[in-house]
Amino acid sequence: DIQMTQSPSTLSASVGDRVTITCRASQSISSWLAWYQQKPGKAPKLLMYKASSLESGVPSRFSGSGSGTEFTLTISSLQPDDFATYYCQHYNSYPWTFGQGTKVEI
């Protein structure tokens, strides 16, 4: 199975900061990676797919990059609505797996 490892697990930041979250795969997944945002008590929300494609309706301050085994999600200027937990998920092969999550907090 492909393991997904996110870093950091928790990130303290302020409004306006540039934030980068890293997701590493235990083997190459090409660009078959999605990013989700989840707020407490809510369902996850898709942000990015195919590593760098922005989902419709997601603000352009979110961007994704990477291929192979290393990926990043960047928020160019953190907004109050962005404080949440972020997950990566690969869909290169079965079983699909998620990273353990990165909590972005104040």
Place this chain on the structure above:
Amino acid sequence: DVRLLESGGGLVQPGGSLRLSCAASGFTFNRHAMGWVRQAPGKGLEWVSVIGAYDGSTYYADAVKGRFTISRDNSNNMLYLQMYSLRAEDAAVYYCAKDGVWGATIFGYFDYWGQGTVVTVSS
């Protein structure tokens, strides 16, 4: 608008069974793969299973293989997860989710999620 409404969660004893349902609306159901993702209390997301749009192909996480069965009724826009031999570690919020690509049997990312249904496994 896309809507996914899960139901069927509840309290079940270890070793028991439960069937989750997901009523879908607002999109062409039989042209999208569908899946289940769960989240144990205070934990991260865990992919459970996925079913193809119209070819019946199914895939499962190792943790549930042989105990859970995913199915769909394209005539009624319904997704199901039949769970057998439930264990304490199956306790979680179970989310129904829609594959993001129209027409492909299974693509891999989920663009819409339901609000979840809670499964508690306890004696």
